[in-house]
Amino acid sequence: MDTQTNTIVSEAQVFAALRQCYDPEMPVNVVDLGLVYEIHIKDDWVGIVMTLTTPGCGMGGYIANDVKEKLLKIPGVHEADVKITWDPQWIPSMMTEEGKRKLGFK
Secondary structure (H helix, E strand, C coil): CECCCCECCCHHHHHHHHCCCECCCCCCECCCCCCEEEEEEECCEEEEEECCCCCCCCCHHHHHHHHHHHHHCCCCCCEEEEEECCCCCCCHHHCCHHHHHHCCCC
C-alpha cells in the first residue's frame, strides 16, 4: 500500500498491466498466452511467477524486464519482481480462448 496516498494495488490492475506485455515473436500478450502462473501483491510490492513458451526463448530477459516496467507504472507499486520458472512447462492449451483465436488455434 502506498503510505502517502493509501493506494491499494489490485489484481485487476496487475492483469491490466500484464495484458500490455507481449512476446515479441507473437501478437498475443503474456496473459492470453497463459504464461503467468502466480501474482503476489504485498503492500507496494508485486511479484510475478511466469514462464516462457520455450526454455530456449532468447527474448526471456526482454519479456521479464517489460513485465517489471509495466508493473512499476501501476499507481502504488514501488517494487516488482519477475521470476521465470519452467515448472510446469508451457503448452499451447494454457492459452486463453482469445489467445488461441489470435494465433489461429480456433
